Amino acid sequence: MEMVHQHPELAGASALATPCLIFLLERIENNLAAILEMVGGRPERLRPHIKTHKTREISRLWLALGVTRHKAATLVEAEVLAQEGALDVLVSYPLVGPAPDRLGLLARTYPATAFSALVDSRETLAGLVAAAERHTVSLGAMLDLDVGQHRTGVGPVPLRAELIAALAQAGSVRPTGIHAYDGHLHMESVEERRALARQVMAVAEGVRRETGLAGWPEVPLVVSGSPSFPVHCEQLGKVPSLELSPGTVVLFDRGYDRYPDLAAKFQGAAAVLTRVISRPQPDLVTFDCGTKAVASDPPMAKRAVVEGLEDAEVVGHNEEHLVLRTVRAAEWPVGRMALAWPWHICPTVAWHDQAWVYEEGKPAGTWMIAARGRQKTRADGGWPTAGFGL
Structure with missing residues (x-):
């Protein structure tokens, strides 16, 4: 799969301080077009996740393609989407503490956007109801199902029926959908993913029938991570009101090279530009691409692949250092540049303030990672400071 992550020469890159985030615009546009093609050119079938790129510019590209429904993980991401004109934003997270109130403030500040x-x-339902009443706004609630990841969501227990009944009568909080995220479907085999995705869909459709019996209007099913996205696309002509929410494939990453159906359509569009900073031993090369430049949630051996050293062994990865062992170390003098392709691009992007954007190897500008961070939205001015001596 190396061709997916090869890059053109980057003009002027020698002037960039490293480590820094690089976006390849033509590949981003290719990936967005591929996603839209996979849903039959119907933007209403998409609810893409901003958490991967966190930028205004890619959000605008989606909106220009007619995609008006979006998904966010944080309130800052939700606000960026609203500011760019998204009509419908799902915060795909249970909101607790002051977070429901902050969502109410967003709804009041950006009335053209429907928030859920x-x-x-x-507890999460009660928080939304209180926030909606306090700010005299209408908020949406999506019933979150645990379909196998066991991270959030309700399973086949009495609580589900209780929440369905409560949402039918929640007043200022309206039921807006059923959320069935299947991020645990990360097996390489397309056939295995297809079989398990069909099981997820069957559960979600069954719950939707339950909501109809409880008096809900017909609501959409919001499903799929990026690995299950291709197989869920096969259901678009069979399942009504189905919205798919891929995220990672917008930028793609090395972790997804193992999926043949994805690697055939998507290109690596984001990398970290890095330099050799030391040669501590004859067979070692140290780069400035540490854990504060590239995501460290994968195992150490699979955090980033340095282009040109794909077969090197990762022997150390610390805050500011990536140490590789290779028989070709002599070819990598101090100062040599390379692209490091992250195994997990989403948290990698979150480490950077901006991305340096190239188009066909030429500089095309810089994009701020506008939705990184958590504490401040324009709507509420950030967290209250009383009691913190600020």
């Missing part, structure tokens, strides 16, 4: 959040407990 996940509900999987009495």
Whole structure:
């Protein structure tokens, strides 16, 4: 799969301080077009996730393609989407503490955007109801199902029926959908993913029938991570009101090279530009691409692949250092540049303030990672400071 992650020469890159985030615009546009093609050119079938790129510019590209429904993980991401004109934003997270109130403030500040959040407990529903009433706004609630990842969501227990009934009568909080995220479907085999995705869909459709019996209007099913996206696309002509929410494939990453159906359509569009900073031993090369430049949630051996050293062994990865062992170390003098292709691009992007954008190897500008961070939205001015001596 090396061709997916080869890059053109980057003009002027020698002037960039490293480590820094690089976006390849023509590949981003290719990936967005491929996603839209996979849903039959119907933008209403998409609810892409901003958490991967966190930028205004890619959000605008989606909006220009007619995609008006979006998904966010944080309130800052939700606000960026609203500011760019998204008509419908799902915060795919259970909101607790002051977060429901902040969502209410967003709804009041950006009335052209319909906001909703996940509900999987009495507490999260109560928080949304209180926020909607306090700010005299209408908020949406999506019933979050645990379909196998066991991270959030309700399972086949009485609580689900209780929440369905409560949402039918929640007043200022309206039921807006059923959320069935299947991020645990990361097996390489397309056939295995297809079989398990069909099981997820069957559960979600069954719950939708339950909501209809409880008096809900017909609501959409919001499903799929990026690995299951291709197989869920096969259901678009069979399942009504189905929205798919891929995220990672917008930028793609090395972790997804193992999926043949994805690698055939998508290109690596984001990398970290890095330099050799030391040669501590004859067979070692140290780069400035540490854990504060590239995501460290994968195992150490699979955090980033340095282009040109794909077969090197990762022997160290610390805050500011990536140490590789290779028989070709002599070919890598101090100062030599390379692209490091992250195994997990989403948290990698979150480490950077901006991305340096190239188009066909030429500089095309810089994009701020506008939705990184959590504490401040324009709507509420950030967290209250009383009691913190600020």
